[in-house]
Amino acid sequence: MNTRLRLVADRSATTARPPHEEPLHEEPGPGAARCLGLYAKLAAGVTVVTARGEDGPLGMTVSAVTSLSARPPLLLACLRDGSRTLAAVRSRRTFAVHLLREEQEELAGRFASPTTSAAERFAGTDTRQVLGVPVLAGALAWSVCLTEDVRRYGDHHLVVGRVAAVHVGPGRPLLWHDRRFGTLTEPVPGAAG
Ligand SMILES: Cc1cc2nc3c(=O)[nH]c(=O)nc-3n(C[C@H](O)[C@H](O)[C@H](O)COP(=O)(O)O)c2cc1C
Numbered sequence: 731m732n733t734r735l736r737l738v739a740d741r742s743a744t745t746a747r748p749p750h751e752e753p754l755h756e757e758p759g760p761g762a763a764r765c766l767g768l769y770a771k772l773a774a775g776v777t778v779v780t781a782r783g784e785d786g787p788l789g790m791t792v793s794a795v796t797s798l799s800a801r802p803p804l805l806l807a808c809l810r811d812g813s814r815t816l817a818a819v820r821s822r823r824t825f826a827v828h829l830l831r832e833e834q835e836e837l838a839g840r841f842a843s844p845t846t847s848a849a850e851r852f853a854g855t856d857t858r859q860v861l862g863v864p865v866l867a868g869a870l871a872w873s874v875c876l877t878e879d880v881r882r883y884g885d886h887h888l889v890v891g892r893v894a895a896v897h898v899g900p901g902r903p904l905l906w907h908d909r910r911f912g913t914l915t916e917p918v919p920g921a922a923g
Contacts, residue, residue: 790814870903
């Protein structure tokens with residue numbers, strides 16, 4: 731009798747799992763489509779991230795840009811896997827972030843279009859080199875960053891940049907919310923233009 735009891739106890743010890751090892755399918759996650767619905771509700775400024783590629787300037791529209799630290803000055807951007815701009819940000823170790831003005835919706839669309847070549851994206855916009863990086867004229871603000879870290883998370887890469895140069899100009903920001911461009915409805919205190 732004692733032996734039988736011990737055998738039963740031993741078998742239950744091998745099949746029971748600690749709570750943190752419970753299989754995930756017992757509480758299924760919300761799925762990518764529902765998460766994208768959540769992300770769409772994040773109101774964000776619209777930026778264009780540029781970098782110098784092998785054959786000339788590269789750039790893409792990015793709304794996933796956030797300030798990270800003031801001392802040292804760091805910001806972060808999330809760039810999709812396979813992006814041409816990301817490859818240059820990685821290899822050249824420098825990039826620029828331009829915060830767009832509310833009048834620059836067309837520019838944002840151009841730098842997001844997968845069928846528009848890099849040269850076409852830059853066509854008609856004055857560009858100069860700052861620390862070897864193409865900087866677009868007319869942005870609300872821009873910074874040139876040294877690539878501090880690039881780390882893959884899921885289908886995007888987290889890029890951390892150390893801010894090496896900054897310019898802040900007049901105007902109001904272009905916004906992205908609910909998969910649409912928008913603008914602030916209230917006047918910006920102290921904003922000219
Ligand atoms: C408003 C808006 C915001 C976007 N935000 C991002 C973003 O945060 N990260 C990203 O990887 N792509 C974002 N995209 C998509 C890229 O701009 C797009 O995939 C672009 O074609 C990539 O260019 P590349 O492959 O030449 O680098 C956004 C597009 C739009 C219209």
